[in-house]
Amino acid sequence: MALLRRRSRIPKSVPGGEAPVRAATADVAGDPHEVATVHTEFFLPSAEGNEREVMERVAAAVASLGLSPARLERLKTAVAEAAMNAIEHGNGGNAALPVGVRVESTSRMVTVRITDQGGGTPIPRVEIPDIEAKLAGEQKPRGWGLFLIAKMVDEMRTHTDGSHHVIELVMNRGESW
Amino acid sequence: MVNAFDASARIEGPTTVIDLIGLLDRTAETRLNEVFGAALDGRGGPIVFNFGGVEYINSTGIALVVGVLARARTTGRPVRAYGLTDHYREIFTITRLSEFMRIFDNESAAVAG
Numbered sequence: 362m363a364l365l366r367r368r369s370r371i372p373k374s375v376p377g378g379e380a381p382v383r384a385a386t387a388d389v390a391g392d393p394h395e396v397a398t399v400h401t402e403f404f405l406p407s408a409e410g411n412e413r414e415v416m417e418r419v420a421a422a423v424a425s426l427g428l429s430p431a432r433l434e435r436l437k438t439a440v441a442e443a444a445m446n447a448i449e450h451g452n453g454g455n456a457a458l459p460v461g462v463r464v465e466s467t468s469r470m471v472t473v474r475i476t477d478q479g480g481g482t483p484i485p486r487v488e489i490p491d492i493e494a495k496l497a498g499e500q501k502p503r504g505w506g507l508f509l510i511a512k513m514v515d516e517m518r519t520h521t522d523g524s525h526h527v528i529e530l531v532m533n534r535g536e537s538w
Numbered sequence: 539m540v541n542a543f544d545a546s547a548r549i550e551g552p553t554t555v556i557d558l559i560g561l562l563d564r565t566a567e568t569r570l571n572e573v574f575g576a577a578l579d580g581r582g583g584p585i586v587f588n589f590g591g592v593e594y595i596n597s598t599g600i601a602l603v604v605g606v607l608a609r610a611r612t613t614g615r616p617v618r619a620y621g622l623t624d625h626y627r628e629i630f631t632i633t634r635l636s637e638f639m640r641i642f643d644n645e646s647a648a649v650a651g
Contacts (some may be wrong), residue, residue, distance in 0.1 A: 379586070409564070411593065412596075428579055430583040431624065431628075434625040435625070437627075438625070438629070441596060442596065442597055445596065445597070445598075473600075492604065492634045492635070492637075492638070495604050495608065495626065496604065496607060496611055496638060497608070497611075498608055499610075501601075502601040502602070502604040502605040502608065503597075503598070504601070505597040505600045506597040506599060506635060508633075509600075509629065509632070510601075512632050524563045535576065
């Protein structure tokens with residue numbers, strides 16, 4: 362089944378085992394000839410609260426990759442939100458279904474891939490939440506997750522193959538904002 | 539160590555300060571709404587959220603803050619905040635929460651308004 366790839370960028374004004382570190386061919390954006398380093402790969406049950414463990418394990422995996430403290434915090438928030446989406450929406454909170462996490466890096470970027478089993482429904486497009494409507498009671502207060510993810514990272518890519526969702530979170534190395 | 543959520547209210551000058559601790563996520567909903575509701579029903583004046591003890595805020599926590607802010611707006615009570623880390627101040631800016639809830643550097647400034 363064809364992969365549907367979508368890249369989202371909005372203005373900035375915007376089950377568990379672990380694999381050893383190894384090299385991998387870089388199917389990440391940038392130099393297609395550069396070999397990416399896999400820093401960790403693991404699976405966790407889709408249980409409420411496990412997004413925080415995903416966040417902490419990713420943070421540990423990227424600790425030596427030179428992200429500034431502020432950018433690390435942004436990545437952690439994005440990872441936690443993406444993992445929570447995978448747990449709650451992709452896998453329906455079914456602890457029997459795993460959330461997959463893979464952290465890779467090249468000289469230019471860090472990429473975190475989060476995978477769930479909910480590929481039958483598309484990942485919604487990122488929309489800017491209307492806080493005024495929410496404060497006026499015209500909309501439910503929720504709906505901030507995808508927006509936060511997109512605003513926290515340099516690039517967010519989503520893929521679906523009909524049975525899985527993959528969210529890729531990309532942080533460029535060497536940036537200071 | 540990450541703590542479960544709790545909230546408590548106290549009177550400081552003309553304001554009611556609500557101290558928040560722990561995880562501001564889905565598990566915070568009942569207690570936050572309970573304490574905030576009591577504050578709304580109590581004496582008037584601004585309500586000040588102290589985020590100094592909050593270790594983690596996710597999108598559900600943001601939604602909870604939006605929800606209580608919406609309740610406050612129906613009463614005309616201003617809501618202020620302090621104790622946010624730089625990261626969460628950025629998130630409050632990105633979400634535009636900071637346009638509807640003034641953010642201060644410390645409690646004395648938040649109470650003075």
